[in-house]
Amino acid sequence: MAQFLWVIFPYLCIAVLVVGTIYRYSYDQIGWGSKSSEILEKRLLRWGSLLFHWGLVFVFFGHVMGLLIPIQFYQWLGVSSEFYHMNAEIFGGLTGLAAWVGILLLLIRRIVNKRVRLNSSPSDYVALCMLFIVVSLGLYVTTIYDSIHGPYEYRTSVGPWFRQVLTLHPQAALMLHAPLVLQMHAISAFLLFAISPFTRLVHIWSAPFAYITRAPILYRSRAQYRKAREETVNRYY
Numbered sequence: 001m002a003q004f005l006w007v008i009f010p011y012l013c014i015a016v017l018v019v020g021t022i023y024r025y026s027y028d029q030i031g032w033g034s035k036s037s038e039i040l041e042k043r044l045l046r047w048g049s050l051l052f053h054w055g056l057v058f059v060f061f062g063h064v065m066g067l068l069i070p071i072q073f074y075q076w077l078g079v080s081s082e083f084y085h086m087n088a089e090i091f092g093g094l095t096g097l098a099a100w101v102g103i104l105l106l107l108i109r110r111i112v113n114k115r116v117r118l119n120s121s122p123s124d125y126v127a128l129c130m131l132f133i134v135v136s137l138g139l140y141v142t143t144i145y146d147s148i149h150g151p152y153e154y155r156t157s158v159g160p161w162f163r164q165v166l167t168l169h170p171q172a173a174l175m176l177h178a179p180l181v182l183q184m185h186a187i188s189a190f191l192l193f194a195i196s197p198f199t200r201l202v203h204i205w206s207a208p209f210a211y212i213t214r215a216p217i218l219y220r221s222r223a224q225y226r227k228a229r230e231e232t233v234n235r236y237y
């Protein structure tokens with residue numbers, strides 16, 4: 001079971017993610033992306049989306065610091081374990097809470113608002129529910145679990161295991177003594193990666209970074225356009 005969960009399962013999910021994304025991109029160009037529902041409801045979307053996306057951006061950097069950067073680097077810098085975990089709890093807790101409130105608002109909006117509900121597909125609910133589960137479990141570890149049991153040193157277990165997954169030689173033993181809720185967080189995160197190609201989450205791969213550098217598009221109202229056109233016509237003809 002341990003071999004399946006911590007060695008085989010992550011690669012199954014990564015394989016589904018890669019093959020599924022290529023398949024979806026090849027056969028569903030029109031449906032690719034995250035169909036906007038802003039026209040149907042704006043208020044909850046603005047708050048939910050902003051809190052969720054900004055929260056998650058900072059949570060992502062927190063994961064890079066906790067999972068990808070080895071503990072030896074912090075020791076070399078002279079950062080104590082207490083100082084590291086205090087910051088992880090404060091900043092991880094706040095940014096995780098922002099992401100959690102955001103996803104909750106987006107989920108409530110999709111269930112409660114009739115116009116949004118009628119324009120939603122089952123995959124929209126699957127994506128939101130999976131995100132809600134993953135974020136809730138992560139936030140539980142950082143806030144509730146850590147305050148009850150004290151901070152768990154994932155930089156000597158989950159972190160090395162995660163890096164081993166990326167370098168293709170994971171050892172299941174590293175995950176065996178991690179708290180159950182953290183194990184569930186990691187498993188549900190991989191499950192989220194696996195379902196993502198079949199949901200609106202594919203928009204992650206098409207984030208509109210080109211907006212930053214592309215030439216601006218100028219929109220003019222038709223009324224003014226007509227006025228300007230008439231003025232030009234009067235002037236020259």
Ligand code: HEM
Binds near residue numbers: 092137158189
């Ligand atoms: C397999 C991949 C992942 C692993 C191994 C992992 C591991 C962890 C760990 C060890 C923590 C505890 C951090 C702490 O207490 O300081 C955590 C927290 C958290 N995780 Fe993950 N995580 C993964 C993927 C994800 C994904 C995909 C999301 C969101 C979609 C996510 C959202 C969160 C949140 C919101 C928290 C609480 C805030 C924070 O501490 O940053 N995680 N995760």
